[in-house]
Amino acid sequence: MMRLSLLGNGVSSIMNVARMLGVLAMVSTAALAAAADQSAPIAIAIHGGAGTILRSDLTPELEAQYRATLAQALDSGYAVLKAGGSSLDAVEASVRVMEDSPLFNAGKGAVFSHDGKNELDAAIMDGSTLAAGAIAGVTIVKNPITLARRVMDSSPHVLLIGAGAEAFARTQPIELVDPAYFHTERRWQQLQILLEKEKAGGAKGATGLSEDADQSKARKQSYHFTAQENRFGTVGAVALDSKGHLAAATSTGGMTNKRWGRVGDAPVIGAGTYANALCAVSATGHGEYFIRAAVAHDICARVEYLKQPLAEAASAVVKDKLVKLGGEGGIIAVDAQGNVTLPFNSTGMYRASINQKGERVIAIYAD
Numbered sequence: 583m584m585r586l587s588l589l590g591n592g593v594s595s596i597m598n599v600a601r602m603l604g605v606l607a608m609v610s611t612a613a614l615a616a617a618a619d620q621s622a623p624i625a626i627a628i629h630g631g632a633g634t635i636l637r638s639d640l641t642p643e644l645e646a647q648y649r650a651t652l653a654q655a656l657d658s659g660y661a662v663l664k665a666g667g668s669s670l671d672a673v674e675a676s677v678r679v680m681e682d683s684p685l686f687n688a689g690k691g692a693v694f695s696h697d698g699k700n701e702l703d704a705a706i707m708d709g710s711t712l713a714a715g716a717i718a719g720v721t722i723v724k725n726p727i728t729l730a731r732r733v734m735d736s737s738p739h740v741l742l743i744g745a746g747a748e749a750f751a752r753t754q755p756i757e758l759v760d761p762a763y764f765h766t767e768r769r770w771q772q773l774q775i776l777l778e779k780e781k782a783g784g785a786k787g788a789t790g791l792s793e794d795a796d797q798s799k800a801r802k803q804s805y806h807f808t809a810q811e812n813r814f815g816t817v818g819a820v821a822l823d824s825k826g827h828l829a830a831a832t833s834t835g836g837m838t839n840k841r842w843g844r845v846g847d848a849p850v851i852g853a854g855t856y857a858n859a860l861c862a863v864s865a866t867g868h869g870e871y872f873i874r875a876a877v878a879h880d881i882c883a884r885v886e887y888l889k890q891p892l893a894e895a896a897s898a899v900v901k902d903k904l905v906k907l908g909g910e911g912g913i914i915a916v917d918a919q920g921n922v923t924l925p926f927n928s929t930g931m932y933r934a935s936i937n938q939k940g941e942r943v944i945a946i947y948a949d
């Protein structure tokens with residue numbers, strides 16, 4: 583309110599000064615529109631993954647790198663909003679910065695599948711129209727979030743996968759790369775550790791179809807370990823623009839050692855990514871649970887139907903519903919007033935935000 587009235591005064595003072603100087607005609611409509619626009623709330627939040635992130639895990643140098651890249655991603659999206667740009671452009675800009683960094687499990691730093699490939703998933707959603715675009719299992723697209731945007735803007739479809747998604751990508755003005763671009767030593771070593779553990783656990787064959795009960799349990803435990811060990815690292819962004827439109831975007835390499843064409847929650851609209859007129863959500867965590875709990879849609883449904891405040895709705899899903907299922911992770915969300923909430927049930931989540939009051943947060947651990 584205070585901000586509104588201050589800015590309101592700002593607009594009328596411009597008018598008064600102009601009148602006093604007798605140069606009202608010279609004050610362009612565009613300048614006044616720009617001043618008026620600034621009174622509309624804008625907000626943005628981003629995440630770079632949730633999981634077991636302890637202070638003892640990160641050297642001061644690595645922590646500084648994470649914080650700097652989070653700040654860069656946050657600022658690129660916020661700059662779009664401040665210039666009067668759309669929330670869709672803002673979330674895409676933020677996610678692209680994190681996709682280009684080897685630090686996060688998306689784009690350049692994506693994890694490896696069981697077969698030693700980097701298979702990327704992403705989704706974007708426009709809350710003002712409920713338009714959405716998503717891709718899964720692509721191996722040659724430098725910025726998967728931009729391909730998801732192209733699916734939304736330039737195809738009649740919502741979700742494209744694998745070879746088909748790549749065929750579509752070749753028809754679009756987006757940057758393609760050799761799959762080797764996604765090879766990073768850190769992620770490769772994470773896969774080797776998991777493969778070793780899996781072997782020690784006794785999982786049989788590529789399909790696991792001949793596993794007995796113990797072997798199946800061992801494989802599941804190894805997969806659970808995967809969830810802990812790769813520290814997630816998915817990236818996402820949500821934003822409110824000055825027209826009052828919300829958008830959400832999420833991009834990921836999925837989970838280390840995934841196989842059989844596994845797709846997580848990130849590209850599933852309503853699970854890892856969702857936006858409507860009231861609420862935008864991007865999730866990170868153990869995707870299977872986020873799909874089963876329809877996390878992103880459930881939060882927005884609570885806001886819409888139960889009229890719950892955003893933070894309450896998000897906390898009910900992340901800290902209660904998901905915890906009861908056993909699903910680890912977190913979400914970022916923004917509402918149509920520019921309130922931001924960043925709840926998680928793991929030990930940490932790489933996150934950053936600027937809310938409608940201009941309050942800036944960059945954080946990693948729980949405190």
Ligand code: ASP
Nearest residue numbers: 814816836846866867869
């Ligand atoms: N949610 C992602 C997935 O399950 C992983 C993550 O958030 O790190 O594919």
